[in-house]
Amino acid sequence: MDNISQIRTFFLSGFNETNNHRFTLFFLTLMCYCVILLVNISVIVTIIMDKNLHEPMYILLCTFCMNALYGTAGFYPKFLWDLLSPVQVISYSGCLIQAQVIYSFACADLSILAVMSYDRYVAICRPLEYHSVMSKQKLIILACFSWITPFCINALNIFTTSRLKLCSPYIVRICCVNWMIVRLACFPAETAVNSIVANIIVIIYTFHGVFIVLSYIYLVKTCVNSIENRAKFMQTCVPHLISLLTFLLTGLFNVLIMRIDSEDLPQTFKNFVSIEYLVIPPLMNPLIYGFKLTKIRNRILVVLALKTK
Template identity: 55%
Template sequence: MDNVSIVRIFILTGLNETNNYRVALFTFTLLYYCMILFFNLTIIMIIILDKALHEPMYILLCSFCINGLYGTAGFYPKFIFDLLSSSHVISYEACLLQAFVMYSSACSDLSILAVMAYDRYLAICRPLHYHSFMTKRRVCQMVCFSWITPLCIFSINVVLTSRLRLCSTIMKKMLCVNWIIVKLACPNSNTFLNNIFAYFTIFLYVSDGFFVIWTYMHLIQTSVRSKDDRVKFMQTCVPHLASLTTFVSIIIIDFMSMQFGSTDLPQSLQNLISIEFLLIPPVLNPLLYGFKLSKIRHRILGFVHVQRK
């Protein structure tokens, strides 16, 4: 192929094994996506409508849930449509867009988790400086930074990928992944910039991970000294720590699978590994925070009680 414009569609072969149970999978996926929408929108609306929850921790949680909706919107509608279709294809432009949404959403999650960790660090380790530093304006700046940075980074990533000449249209996945698109480049294509930028991105977000670890080391050291700090840690940090552990574990499994995974694995297992971050966190996070954070839990229980009357 002399020009990348020749490639207009990609064939997603990861869905080939779903033909025998397509209706059941469609029903389950549709219900699951409705659960994701319901749980996340519930948390978002409670925080937006209740002025008592317009505090840094809850604003960041609202941002976290919005990002969960953004990431899942890049996958589930297309996947649900594919389950009803006999041909599993995606246009070149839509594939780049889906890859952009997937990567930027995952990195935004990590950025927001890092900001949430810093918020808890200030609240527990530096309580006297908390309100003077974590103003609404500063929180909005942090939220914008956690969103805009991944969007800018992966805009550049998509531009670098779009300049490659591709020699295949077969994608052995059920969704578009940037590194797979790069692997489809013709042998004489220059992927040096793609590789350099990929390593830079990994370094940047691994640094975020180390920052969170450093933050929690201080949080734990401070919390063990005081009963009040221990209570605050258990109430506000445990959901965050559970979300972080789940997210990091999923990303590590996905990364190890991409780098060292065997193609001999059953396609269904490969599919599950590739979409874990779209299955577990979008449902687990709102449930964790909804049940563990007392203010949100009381709002939900109060609403349920009113509806029963």
């Protein structure tokens, strides 16, 4: 029992810089969250309701949007509540759950992008084998892999964190992040296991990123000499590339801030960078796919036209 923390509540001191703008931030955040819910649910419902969209590419897009709803649900409701509360606190177990949701959401995003890149590779480079390779059974396995694996890997990371004895209840952020909890450990030597698990996770998802990049390099080489393949690439792969670029940039900034964590940087800036991947990708991705993918765009326009009559 000596290794179990006696701390039962954390104080989120990252809100100290927002005292003068609480209500403004609340309404902007509420509006942002409502838009995220609207655009992601619209894409999900459109794909589910239209049988013509029951294809691997669109089903994977549906899981992508569902993951966005999962990740943002772990942050926005608590953040909105804290903006209106005089004291920003979160229970020990609630903090671990929030960290688990946010981290598994980010890893699942990269896993789904990897599966999407594989789907586009098969569709463009091996079109005659597409329906046999991307069968319904294999699609279910890949979709489950995209969600369950990140959840289990990050659950192991959170479990190792839960065994640490902590010496401070203050987290200098606006939400719970695992590495900030680990920094509160009384005995830094005990965090060696956490570092090993965290590095393994980084290596695993670095390979995901390398796989995606190599897939698209091969796709570009394949499409260069074919007008038909170029058109297909521009139509279906460009949204994936934009999503990947958005994810990588937001993730890179987050990692840099985590590694540097300089006291010279404004707290407001560190707060934004630490949550930008919960703002930009969930908002941009469904809009990009909705405008770029013809079938989804046409279906949404038909629905809107019917409602205006």
